[in-house]
Amino acid sequence: MSKGSLGRVALLADGVREGTRDMSKATTEATEKEASSQAVRSFTARAYAAGSATAALAPVTIRRRAPGPRDVQIEILYCGVCHSDLHQVRNEWQNAMPTEYPCVPGHEIVGRVVKAGSAVKTIKEGDLAAVGCMVDSCRTCAHCREGLEQYCETLPTFTYNFPDKHLGGVTYGGYSESIVVDEAFVLRVTDKLNPAGVAPLLCAGITTYSPLRHWNVDKGQKVGVVGLGGLGHMGVKFASAFGADVVLFTSSPTKIADGLRLGAHEVVVSRNEAEMQKHAASFDFILDTVSAQHDMNAYLELLKRDGTLTLLGAPEKPATLGVFSLLFKRRRLAGSAIGGIRETQEMLDFCAERGITAEIELIRIQQINDAYERLLKSDVKYRFVIDMASMD
Ligand code: NAP
Ligand code: ZN
Ligand code: ZN
DSSP: OOGGGOOOOOOBOSSSOOOOOOOOHHHHHHHHHHHHHHHHTEEEEEEEEBSSTTSOOEEEEEEEEOOOTTEEEEEEEEEEOOHHHHHHHTTTTTTTSOOOSSBOOOOOEEEEEEEEOTTOOSOOTTOEEEEOSEEEOOSOSHHHHTTOGGGOTTOOEESSSSBOTTTSSBOOOSSBSEEEEEGGGOEEOOSSSOHHHHGGGGTHHHHHHHHHHHTTOOTTOEEEEEOOSHHHHHHHHHHHHTTOEEEEEESOGGGHHHHHHHTOSEEEETTOHHHHHTTTTOEEEEEEOOOSOOOTHHHHTTEEEEEEEEEOOOOSSOOOOOTHHHHTTTOEEEEOOSOOHHHHHHHHHHHHHHTOOOOEEEEEGGGHHHHHHHHHTTOOSSEEEEEGGGOO
16 A cells, blocks of 8 residues: 555544545545444554644554454553654654654554464464564565565555554554554564563664674674664664674763763764874774764764765755765765564574663653653663553
8 A cells, every 4th residue: 555545544532633634536435445344343542642743742542453363462561762753753754754643653662462363373462572663564575585574665564654554544653552463573572681671672773783784793893883872872782792893973972981881992972073083994884873964974984995884863854975985995885774574583582692672761651752852952861661551
Protein backbone atom coordinates (compact mmCIF):
# COMPACT_ATOMS: atom_id res chain seq x y z
CA MET A 1 0.00 0.00 0.00
CA SER A 2 1.41 3.40 -0.88
CA LYS A 3 1.14 6.45 1.32
CA GLY A 4 -1.14 8.02 -1.29
CA SER A 5 -3.73 5.29 -0.77
CA LEU A 6 -4.03 5.79 2.95
CA GLY A 7 -7.48 4.93 4.20
CA ARG A 8 -9.60 6.46 6.88
CA VAL A 9 -7.93 6.40 10.24
CA ALA A 10 -10.28 5.16 12.88
CA LEU A 11 -8.73 6.62 15.96
CA LEU A 12 -10.71 7.00 19.13
CA ALA A 13 -8.94 10.07 20.37
CA ASP A 14 -9.36 12.02 23.58
CA GLY A 15 -8.16 15.40 22.53
CA VAL A 16 -6.79 14.30 19.13
CA ARG A 17 -9.08 14.63 16.15
CA GLU A 18 -10.12 11.63 14.08
CA GLY A 19 -8.08 11.77 10.86
CA THR A 20 -9.59 11.52 7.36
CA ARG A 21 -7.58 11.04 4.19
CA ASP A 22 -8.21 11.59 0.49
CA MET A 23 -8.70 8.57 -1.71
CA SER A 24 -10.71 7.41 -4.74
CA LYS A 25 -14.35 6.31 -4.23
CA ALA A 26 -13.67 2.72 -5.23
CA THR A 27 -10.77 2.37 -2.86
CA THR A 28 -12.80 3.98 -0.11
CA GLU A 29 -15.50 1.33 -0.43
CA ALA A 30 -13.01 -1.51 -0.44
CA THR A 31 -11.13 -0.11 2.50
CA GLU A 32 -14.27 0.55 4.51
CA LYS A 33 -15.41 -3.03 3.97
CA GLU A 34 -12.00 -4.22 5.08
CA ALA A 35 -12.00 -1.82 8.01
CA SER A 36 -15.44 -2.89 9.21
CA SER A 37 -14.51 -6.57 9.12
CA GLN A 38 -11.24 -5.68 10.86
CA ALA A 39 -13.04 -3.48 13.36
CA VAL A 40 -14.60 -6.59 14.85
CA ARG A 41 -11.19 -8.14 15.17
CA SER A 42 -9.50 -5.29 16.94
CA PHE A 43 -9.16 -3.96 20.44
CA THR A 44 -8.38 -0.61 21.95
CA ALA A 45 -5.19 0.42 23.68
CA ARG A 46 -4.10 3.54 25.50
CA ALA A 47 -1.33 5.56 23.88
CA TYR A 48 0.27 9.00 23.59
CA ALA A 49 0.05 10.85 20.29
CA ALA A 50 0.81 14.20 18.71
CA GLY A 51 -2.14 15.72 16.87
CA SER A 52 -0.02 18.09 14.79
CA ALA A 53 3.58 19.20 14.27
CA THR A 54 3.21 21.85 16.94
CA ALA A 55 1.02 20.00 19.46
CA ALA A 56 2.28 18.41 22.65
CA LEU A 57 1.86 14.66 22.94
CA ALA A 58 -1.35 13.78 24.78
CA PRO A 59 -3.29 10.66 25.78
CA VAL A 60 -5.37 8.92 23.10
CA THR A 61 -7.03 5.56 22.58
CA ILE A 62 -5.97 3.65 19.47
CA ARG A 63 -6.98 0.40 17.79
CA ARG A 64 -4.72 -2.62 17.55
CA ARG A 65 -5.64 -5.60 15.40
CA ALA A 66 -6.65 -8.77 17.19
CA PRO A 67 -3.70 -11.14 16.81
CA GLY A 68 -3.91 -13.52 13.84
CA PRO A 69 -2.23 -16.96 13.68
CA ARG A 70 1.23 -15.50 12.99
CA ASP A 71 0.91 -12.52 15.33
CA VAL A 72 2.27 -11.79 18.75
CA GLN A 73 0.45 -9.48 21.13
CA ILE A 74 2.84 -7.69 23.47
CA GLU A 75 2.07 -5.77 26.63
CA ILE A 76 4.61 -2.95 26.41
CA LEU A 77 6.71 -2.48 29.53
CA TYR A 78 9.28 0.03 28.28
CA CYS A 79 9.78 2.20 25.22
CA GLY A 80 12.93 4.21 24.49
CA VAL A 81 12.73 7.79 23.21
CA CYS A 82 14.69 8.19 19.98
CA HIS A 83 15.50 11.58 18.46
CA SER A 84 13.77 10.24 15.33
CA ASP A 85 10.52 10.27 17.33
CA LEU A 86 10.98 14.00 17.80
CA HIS A 87 11.95 14.65 14.14
CA GLN A 88 8.89 12.70 13.02
CA VAL A 89 6.40 14.18 15.52
CA ARG A 90 7.45 17.69 14.48
CA ASN A 91 7.33 16.79 10.78
CA GLU A 92 11.00 17.72 10.33
CA TRP A 93 11.38 15.04 7.66
CA GLN A 94 8.47 16.32 5.60
CA ASN A 95 10.40 16.03 2.32
CA ALA A 96 11.35 12.37 2.80
CA MET A 97 8.73 10.92 5.16
CA PRO A 98 5.90 13.38 5.87
CA THR A 99 4.09 12.78 9.14
CA GLU A 100 0.47 11.64 9.26
CA TYR A 101 -1.37 12.83 12.35
CA PRO A 102 -2.24 11.68 14.91
CA CYS A 103 1.25 10.26 15.32
CA VAL A 104 2.05 7.69 18.03
CA PRO A 105 5.85 7.40 18.00
CA GLY A 106 8.15 4.84 19.64
CA HIS A 107 10.28 2.09 18.13
CA GLU A 108 12.39 0.84 21.02
CA ILE A 109 9.91 -1.54 22.54
CA VAL A 110 10.33 -4.22 25.19
CA GLY A 111 7.36 -6.03 26.66
CA ARG A 112 5.78 -9.28 27.71
CA VAL A 113 4.00 -11.62 25.28
CA VAL A 114 0.35 -11.88 26.32
CA LYS A 115 -0.92 -13.78 23.27
CA ALA A 116 0.81 -15.80 20.56
CA GLY A 117 -1.09 -16.97 17.44
CA SER A 118 -1.48 -20.67 16.70
CA ALA A 119 1.31 -20.67 14.07
CA VAL A 120 3.83 -18.76 16.19
CA LYS A 121 6.88 -20.92 16.87
CA THR A 122 9.72 -18.83 18.23
CA ILE A 123 8.12 -17.11 21.19
CA LYS A 124 5.37 -17.92 23.69
CA GLU A 125 3.06 -16.30 26.19
CA GLY A 126 4.93 -14.95 29.19
CA ASP A 127 8.25 -14.43 27.31
CA LEU A 128 9.97 -11.08 27.08
CA ALA A 129 9.88 -9.75 23.53
CA ALA A 130 11.07 -6.70 21.64
CA VAL A 131 10.09 -4.71 18.57
CA GLY A 132 12.28 -2.19 16.80
CA CYS A 133 11.79 0.19 13.87
CA MET A 134 10.06 -2.25 11.48
CA VAL A 135 6.94 -4.39 11.81
CA ASP A 136 6.88 -5.91 8.31
CA SER A 137 8.44 -5.78 4.83
CA CYS A 138 7.78 -7.29 1.38
CA ARG A 139 9.87 -10.38 2.35
CA THR A 140 10.47 -11.23 -1.31
CA CYS A 141 12.90 -8.63 -2.71
CA ALA A 142 16.64 -9.33 -2.79
CA HIS A 143 17.26 -7.15 0.29
CA CYS A 144 14.59 -8.86 2.38
CA ARG A 145 15.86 -12.27 1.32
CA GLU A 146 19.34 -11.24 2.46
CA GLY A 147 17.96 -10.26 5.87
CA LEU A 148 18.36 -6.56 5.10
CA GLU A 149 14.68 -5.66 5.46
CA GLN A 150 15.62 -2.08 6.32
CA TYR A 151 16.61 -1.62 2.67
CA CYS A 152 13.46 -3.34 1.29
CA GLU A 153 12.75 -2.39 -2.33
CA THR A 154 9.33 -1.01 -1.39
CA LEU A 155 10.43 0.16 2.09
CA PRO A 156 9.74 -1.86 5.20
CA THR A 157 6.59 -1.13 7.18
CA PHE A 158 7.96 1.16 9.84
CA THR A 159 6.63 0.76 13.36
CA TYR A 160 4.90 4.13 13.21
CA ASN A 161 3.77 6.62 10.58
CA PHE A 162 3.63 4.09 7.78
CA PRO A 163 0.56 2.68 5.96
CA ASP A 164 -1.00 -0.05 8.11
CA LYS A 165 -1.93 -3.04 5.89
CA HIS A 166 -4.26 -4.47 8.48
CA LEU A 167 -6.34 -1.64 9.91
CA GLY A 168 -5.82 1.09 7.31
CA GLY A 169 -4.46 4.47 8.30
CA VAL A 170 -0.94 4.49 9.64
CA THR A 171 0.95 2.29 12.05
CA TYR A 172 1.17 3.36 15.67
CA GLY A 173 4.35 2.93 17.69
CA GLY A 174 5.41 2.04 21.18
CA TYR A 175 4.21 4.99 23.27
CA SER A 176 1.35 2.68 24.08
CA GLU A 177 0.39 -0.09 26.46
CA SER A 178 0.12 -2.73 23.73
CA ILE A 179 1.22 -3.69 20.21
CA VAL A 180 0.50 -6.58 17.83
CA VAL A 181 3.30 -7.62 15.47
CA ASP A 182 3.97 -10.49 13.06
CA GLU A 183 6.31 -13.02 14.66
CA ALA A 184 8.89 -12.48 11.91
CA PHE A 185 9.49 -8.95 13.25
CA VAL A 186 9.49 -9.81 16.96
CA LEU A 187 12.86 -10.19 18.71
CA ARG A 188 13.71 -12.41 21.64
CA VAL A 189 15.13 -10.78 24.78
CA THR A 190 17.12 -12.29 27.62
CA ASP A 191 15.62 -12.03 31.09
CA LYS A 192 19.13 -11.60 32.53
CA LEU A 193 19.38 -7.91 31.65
CA ASN A 194 17.34 -4.94 32.86
CA PRO A 195 14.55 -4.76 30.24
CA ALA A 196 14.38 -0.95 30.50
CA GLY A 197 18.06 -0.78 29.50
CA VAL A 198 17.47 -3.27 26.68
CA ALA A 199 14.73 -1.16 25.01
CA PRO A 200 17.14 1.39 23.43
CA LEU A 201 19.10 -1.43 21.82
CA LEU A 202 16.19 -1.83 19.39
CA CYS A 203 17.12 1.39 17.58
CA ALA A 204 20.14 3.16 19.11
CA GLY A 205 21.83 -0.22 19.58
CA ILE A 206 21.30 -1.79 16.18
CA THR A 207 21.85 1.50 14.31
CA THR A 208 25.39 1.72 15.68
CA TYR A 209 26.16 -2.03 15.82
CA SER A 210 25.27 -2.60 12.15
CA PRO A 211 27.71 -0.12 10.53
CA LEU A 212 30.52 -1.04 12.94
CA ARG A 213 30.08 -4.67 11.84
CA HIS A 214 29.57 -3.82 8.16
CA TRP A 215 32.81 -1.82 7.99
CA ASN A 216 34.61 -4.51 10.05
CA VAL A 217 35.64 -2.35 12.96
CA ASP A 218 38.14 -4.38 14.93
CA LYS A 219 41.08 -4.38 17.32
CA GLY A 220 43.79 -1.88 16.54
CA GLN A 221 41.61 0.45 14.50
CA LYS A 222 41.15 4.09 15.45
CA VAL A 223 37.43 4.83 15.53
CA GLY A 224 35.65 8.12 16.19
CA VAL A 225 32.09 8.57 17.47
CA VAL A 226 30.54 12.01 17.07
CA GLY A 227 27.85 13.04 19.60
CA LEU A 228 27.15 11.44 22.97
CA GLY A 229 23.40 10.93 22.91
CA GLY A 230 21.33 7.75 22.49
CA LEU A 231 23.10 6.47 19.38
CA GLY A 232 26.51 7.90 20.29
CA HIS A 233 26.77 6.25 23.68
CA MET A 234 25.89 2.86 22.17
CA GLY A 235 28.45 3.51 19.40
CA VAL A 236 31.12 4.09 22.06
CA LYS A 237 30.12 0.93 23.92
CA PHE A 238 30.11 -1.29 20.82
CA ALA A 239 33.29 0.13 19.23
CA SER A 240 35.14 -0.39 22.48
CA ALA A 241 33.64 -3.89 22.90
CA PHE A 242 34.98 -4.71 19.40
CA GLY A 243 38.46 -3.71 20.57
CA ALA A 244 38.86 -0.43 18.68
CA ASP A 245 40.77 2.59 19.97
CA VAL A 246 37.78 4.91 20.48
CA VAL A 247 37.75 8.70 20.43
CA LEU A 248 34.51 10.47 21.32
CA PHE A 249 33.76 13.90 19.87
CA THR A 250 31.29 15.89 21.92
CA SER A 251 29.99 19.44 21.86
CA SER A 252 29.23 19.16 25.60
CA PRO A 253 32.29 19.48 27.88
CA THR A 254 30.12 18.19 30.76
CA LYS A 255 30.06 14.75 29.09
CA ILE A 256 33.85 14.14 29.11
CA ALA A 257 33.95 11.95 32.23
CA ASP A 258 30.96 9.88 31.09
CA GLY A 259 32.52 9.39 27.66
CA LEU A 260 35.61 7.87 29.27
CA ARG A 261 33.53 5.75 31.65
CA LEU A 262 31.44 4.40 28.77
CA GLY A 263 34.54 3.14 26.96
CA ALA A 264 36.14 6.00 25.00
CA HIS A 265 39.92 6.14 25.30
CA GLU A 266 39.91 9.86 24.63
CA VAL A 267 37.27 12.57 24.51
CA VAL A 268 37.64 15.62 22.26
CA VAL A 269 35.50 18.72 22.68
CA SER A 270 34.62 19.35 19.06
CA ARG A 271 34.48 23.14 19.41
CA ASN A 272 38.19 23.15 20.31
CA GLU A 273 40.06 23.55 16.98
CA ALA A 274 43.48 22.70 18.40
CA GLU A 275 42.23 19.43 19.92
CA MET A 276 40.54 18.51 16.61
CA GLN A 277 43.71 19.32 14.67
CA LYS A 278 45.76 16.88 16.75
CA HIS A 279 43.72 14.04 15.19
CA ALA A 280 43.99 15.15 11.53
CA ALA A 281 44.17 12.27 9.00
CA SER A 282 44.37 9.57 11.69
CA PHE A 283 41.02 7.70 11.79
CA ASP A 284 40.05 4.45 10.06
CA PHE A 285 36.36 4.99 10.68
CA ILE A 286 34.05 7.63 12.15
CA LEU A 287 30.36 7.29 13.09
CA ASP A 288 28.51 10.60 13.05
CA THR A 289 25.36 10.51 15.21
CA VAL A 290 24.61 14.24 15.44
CA SER A 291 20.91 15.10 15.19
CA ALA A 292 21.34 18.73 14.08
CA GLN A 293 23.06 20.54 11.23
CA HIS A 294 26.84 20.65 11.78
CA ASP A 295 30.09 20.69 9.81
CA MET A 296 30.78 17.12 8.66
CA ASN A 297 33.80 18.30 6.64
CA ALA A 298 35.68 18.78 9.91
CA TYR A 299 35.33 15.00 10.47
CA LEU A 300 36.24 14.03 6.89
CA GLU A 301 39.55 15.83 7.51
CA LEU A 302 40.22 13.51 10.45
CA LEU A 303 40.08 10.34 8.29
CA LYS A 304 43.29 8.75 7.07
CA ARG A 305 43.62 7.63 3.43
CA ASP A 306 40.69 5.32 2.50
CA GLY A 307 38.96 5.98 5.81
CA THR A 308 35.15 6.09 6.04
CA LEU A 309 32.81 8.60 7.65
CA THR A 310 29.38 7.03 8.13
CA LEU A 311 26.45 9.34 8.76
CA LEU A 312 23.70 8.07 11.06
CA GLY A 313 22.12 11.34 12.17
CA ALA A 314 19.25 12.64 10.06
CA PRO A 315 19.06 16.42 10.61
CA GLU A 316 16.22 18.36 9.07
CA LYS A 317 18.48 20.52 6.88
CA PRO A 318 20.83 19.25 4.11
CA ALA A 319 24.58 19.17 4.72
CA THR A 320 27.31 20.88 2.69
CA LEU A 321 30.14 18.75 1.40
CA GLY A 322 33.62 20.13 0.59
CA VAL A 323 34.69 17.60 -2.04
CA PHE A 324 38.44 18.15 -1.65
CA SER A 325 38.35 16.42 1.74
CA LEU A 326 37.19 13.32 -0.14
CA LEU A 327 39.41 13.59 -3.23
CA PHE A 328 42.81 14.05 -1.66
CA LYS A 329 42.82 10.96 0.49
CA ARG A 330 40.32 8.79 -1.36
CA ARG A 331 38.10 9.07 1.70
CA ARG A 332 34.60 7.67 1.74
CA LEU A 333 31.35 9.20 2.93
CA ALA A 334 28.59 6.70 3.71
CA GLY A 335 25.27 6.32 5.47
CA SER A 336 23.57 3.46 7.28
CA ALA A 337 20.01 2.78 8.38
CA ILE A 338 19.10 0.71 11.46
CA GLY A 339 19.73 -3.03 10.83
CA GLY A 340 17.89 -6.13 9.61
CA ILE A 341 15.95 -8.46 11.88
CA ARG A 342 18.60 -11.18 11.85
CA GLU A 343 21.35 -8.73 12.75
CA THR A 344 19.17 -7.13 15.43
CA GLN A 345 18.77 -10.54 17.09
CA GLU A 346 22.53 -11.10 16.77
CA MET A 347 23.13 -7.71 18.45
CA LEU A 348 20.67 -8.52 21.28
CA ASP A 349 22.40 -11.88 21.82
CA PHE A 350 25.82 -10.18 21.80
CA CYS A 351 24.56 -7.72 24.44
CA ALA A 352 23.12 -10.54 26.55
CA GLU A 353 26.46 -12.35 26.44
CA ARG A 354 28.50 -9.23 27.25
CA GLY A 355 26.05 -7.64 29.69
CA ILE A 356 25.63 -4.54 27.51
CA THR A 357 22.60 -2.25 28.00
CA ALA A 358 21.92 1.43 27.42
CA GLU A 359 22.45 4.04 30.13
CA ILE A 360 18.96 5.27 30.75
CA GLU A 361 16.86 7.84 32.53
CA LEU A 362 13.50 6.24 33.25
CA ILE A 363 10.60 8.65 32.82
CA ARG A 364 6.85 8.58 33.25
CA ILE A 365 4.92 8.98 30.01
CA GLN A 366 3.56 12.29 31.27
CA GLN A 367 7.15 13.64 31.13
CA ILE A 368 7.54 12.95 27.41
CA ASN A 369 7.15 16.56 26.24
CA ASP A 370 9.84 17.74 28.69
CA ALA A 371 12.09 14.90 27.54
CA TYR A 372 11.80 16.17 23.94
CA GLU A 373 12.84 19.68 25.05
CA ARG A 374 15.84 18.20 26.86
CA LEU A 375 16.83 16.20 23.74
CA LEU A 376 16.95 19.48 21.83
CA LYS A 377 19.43 20.83 24.38
CA SER A 378 21.62 17.68 24.16
CA ASP A 379 20.61 17.14 27.80
CA VAL A 380 20.28 13.37 27.63
CA LYS A 381 22.10 10.77 29.74
CA TYR A 382 21.92 8.84 27.55
CA ARG A 383 18.48 7.58 26.61
CA PHE A 384 15.09 8.44 28.02
CA VAL A 385 12.99 5.32 28.48
CA ILE A 386 9.28 5.49 29.21
CA ASP A 387 8.03 3.26 32.01
CA MET A 388 4.70 2.19 30.52
CA ALA A 389 3.34 1.37 33.97
CA SER A 390 2.93 5.16 34.30
CA MET A 391 0.19 5.20 31.64
CA ASP A 392 -3.11 6.07 33.26
P1 NAP B 1 20.20 12.31 20.75
O1 NAP B 1 20.11 11.31 21.84
O2 NAP B 1 19.43 13.57 20.84
O3 NAP B 1 21.76 12.62 20.56
C1 NAP B 1 22.24 13.49 19.57
C2 NAP B 1 23.57 14.08 20.04
O4 NAP B 1 24.10 14.89 19.00
C3 NAP B 1 23.45 15.06 21.22
O5 NAP B 1 23.36 14.45 22.47
C4 NAP B 1 24.70 15.87 21.07
O6 NAP B 1 25.82 15.15 21.60
C5 NAP B 1 24.88 15.95 19.55
N1 NAP B 1 24.38 17.23 19.03
C6 NAP B 1 23.10 17.67 19.03
N2 NAP B 1 23.01 18.88 18.46
C7 NAP B 1 24.26 19.21 18.08
C8 NAP B 1 24.83 20.32 17.40
N3 NAP B 1 24.06 21.37 17.01
N4 NAP B 1 26.16 20.32 17.14
C9 NAP B 1 26.93 19.28 17.52
N5 NAP B 1 26.44 18.19 18.18
C10 NAP B 1 25.13 18.17 18.45
O7 NAP B 1 19.77 11.67 19.35
P2 NAP B 1 19.77 10.11 18.91
O8 NAP B 1 18.50 9.50 19.30
O9 NAP B 1 21.08 9.52 19.29
O10 NAP B 1 19.69 10.28 17.32
C11 NAP B 1 20.74 10.95 16.62
C12 NAP B 1 20.34 11.15 15.17
O11 NAP B 1 20.33 9.88 14.52
C13 NAP B 1 18.95 11.73 14.97
O12 NAP B 1 18.99 12.63 13.88
C14 NAP B 1 18.10 10.52 14.63
O13 NAP B 1 16.96 10.83 13.88
C15 NAP B 1 19.09 9.72 13.83
N6 NAP B 1 18.80 8.29 13.75
C16 NAP B 1 19.16 7.65 12.61
C17 NAP B 1 18.98 6.28 12.49
C18 NAP B 1 19.43 5.57 11.26
O14 NAP B 1 18.92 4.48 10.98
N7 NAP B 1 20.41 6.10 10.54
C19 NAP B 1 18.39 5.57 13.54
C20 NAP B 1 18.07 6.25 14.71
C21 NAP B 1 18.28 7.61 14.80
P3 NAP B 1 26.99 15.95 22.39
O15 NAP B 1 26.30 16.63 23.54
O16 NAP B 1 27.91 14.86 22.79
O17 NAP B 1 27.60 16.89 21.40
ZN1 ZN C 1 15.21 5.42 16.43
ZN1 ZN D 1 11.61 -6.34 0.48
